Amino acid sequence: MLAMSRNDLLLFLGFTIAVLAMPIWLQPFGAAYPDLLQRFTIYAILAVGFNILFGLTGYLSFGHAAFFGVGSYAAVWSFKLLSMDAIPAMAFAIVVSGIFALLIGYVSLRRSGIYFSILTLAFAQMSYNLAYSVLTPITNGETGLQLDLADPRYLDRAFSAAPAGLPSPTLLGAPLTGYAGFYFCAGFLIIAFFIAQRITGSPFGMMLKGIKSNQTRMNYTGFNTKPYTLAAFVISGMYAGLAGALLAITDPLAGAERMQWTASGEVVLMTILGGAGTLVGPVIGAWLIKYFENIFSAINDSILTRFFAFLPEGADHVAVTIASKFVGEGWFLTLGLVFVLIVVFLPGGIMEGVRRIVGLFNRSGKTPRHTPAQVQPAE
Amino acid sequence: MTVFKRGPSRRRVLQTGLAGILATGVAPLILSRGAWAQEFCNNPTGDTVTFGLNLPLTGAYAEEGADEQKAYQLAIQHLNGEGDGGLISVLTPTALKGNGVLGKKVAFVTSDSQTKADVARAGATRMIERDGAIMVSGGSSSAEAVAVQGLCQEMGVIFMAGLTHSNDTTGKDKKRYGFRHFFNAYQSGIGLAPAIVKAYGADRRAYHLTADYTWGWTQEESMKAATEELGWETVQAVRTPLGAGDFSQFLTPVLNSGADVLILNHYGNDMVNSLTQAVQFGMRDRQTNGKNFEIVVPLFSELMAKGAGANIKGIYGTSNWHWNLQDPGTIAFTKSFGAAYGAPPSQAAHTAYVQALLYADACERAGTFYPPEVIKALEGFEFDGMGNGPTLYRAEDHQCIKNVLVVQGNESPTSEYDVLNVVQEIPRDAVAYDPAIFGGDLGPAEPAPIC
Structure with missing residues (x-):
């Protein structure tokens, strides 16, 4: 089981190093602070899981955020009822x-x-509405489910007295805030990536790919495809649940907006942007979208003015006026443009771009790789 | 199926794996080493100090957020000694000198909270972790305020709440690091109930439509309690989702319920939509139980009144502050804001401005940015001149105790801003209450070791 092909192992090691070194190589991009790094890893897990369903099996779910939200609510309830342990x-x-x-x-x-x-969109929207207004005793509606001083926390209370103030999530007593929280999530991203890699290469993964290319033919050759699609769906739902739980661990609050259809759409965007069906693509897509959401949306006019200060008087004002439409509240506009450009020119997502560049260098030498999906990540 | 025989041995894989695990354990120690060098979160070391402004620029309360942003920018100019100085000269007592805070120029970073608690928290974390904000302020929804306040308590960063009216903010969810200048739903209830009972009579039957989150819940509870005390009856209270847009499905049942007063526990765009639709349903021309059907909006703001247009005429509500008051503080602020932006400020802008000034003043009086000392300076601080009369920052729950305004939609407005009349100014002793009634616990003042 542990024996992996050379390419797979290289990809896995490269990915591991890239993830663990994120605090270093993201420094120049202004993104190396714990909260965003945690989000990078968490949404990458979500996208990797989504890719098992969409990229591998070919089923486009528009309701994946429902599982993400359910995972968050479940984790916060565990904090409230059982223990602050992760x-x-x-x-x-x-x-x-x-x-x-x-x-x-x-x-x-x-x-x-x-x-x-x-159907999935309908179910997700139902879950969202349930969480938002019907099941408020469980979800606390718009206010969001939060920790409370009066929570019972039966497991914790069995071993120690209640501390002063609100506790925060721990791992066997060690706090999970800041960089510790990031490395905790990064560990799970690496495990999640490893499992996804193994699934892709396994006979089960072959079956899923078969379903994607032609389900009818699979049925005619005598395979019952239903258990396989259901398994893929559940696995990808559990990935989303894990991501939701990690989001609740790094920040113990669960809000209904996590389950909204826009959140589901975001996962689809991440996967398509990075490259559906590839292993690394969805991860890159998730990072890119989260980067836009958190960094571009925080750029305001004063930062732009400083950025364009080298331009002559007058020209800098014009530059600031134009650029300010694409940052701050307008970050959706930039993201939309990037998305359109990628879908039009690189239908296979960023990973197709990477593949083309690698292909340029390899043309003179070896024959093309047998499994084009398995190239080194772009970092 | 492919047989995987090539590749490294089991031992190789185990070794690499172990190295990876070790690296995972050691790396955080190396990276967080520097964190202990500072004695508290985001201690400003340069010649500037950064305020983090968490504002809803999109979503149901976006208009309030935009107005708050203008007010913060004005406050920061005044703190840095630019512009006309605004309220700095009328705040008594004051330690502000108009040269920044403790000699450091004030800078700011912003974040769009999208009127969502989740996003507000992520934005606040970013401003604290990446941009080094010493204090976080703003917000226009109580859900945001409660969420961000909890975060600030964990991080050891002071949170000066913007517009938040829920009892929970300084009640059951109060925090040592959270401070609120705005009044609350309970004060609205005990201020407004006598006025509407006097105007509409004591034998009324009320129907509540309530925004379904922390503010709506406490607003409904407070209005119910205060009106039932004076003889009103509550027919039903229905919860509506925040940002619903179309309220007709909630308004239809009101007509057949036998109620003769509709209380709209809505704010921002929600209130504009629900009130406009209620008026379109002909509710204001109806007769029920032999009396005129009335609509009450417990929390009113100029921005909402402007949005609702003529529908607002004659409707009762409460406000934290109004630009048409005639004390020196209000006059100075309205002049300063009007000169900068060409429109009178809303109550959201006012509370945002005052919060920024009060924080800066507390730092000056404490002589340090160290949060526990600043908290001590704010707790129990008695001041005047900010437009609400004498005001106390109560130490028990960090709620400002000050006068509450009962307002009514202007029947004959002279300009597009002259939409509300101040009917009555309820003195602060009448709206003070025992902080113990809401429970909650402020928690410790000692800053958390991490941030």
């Missing part, structure tokens, strides 16, 4: 979102193509 929270979140995915998947997977997408 392990029970994650276990609880993965189990709950897995069961939730099983239920939704069982119904939705009766259809494929656009009908499947619409």
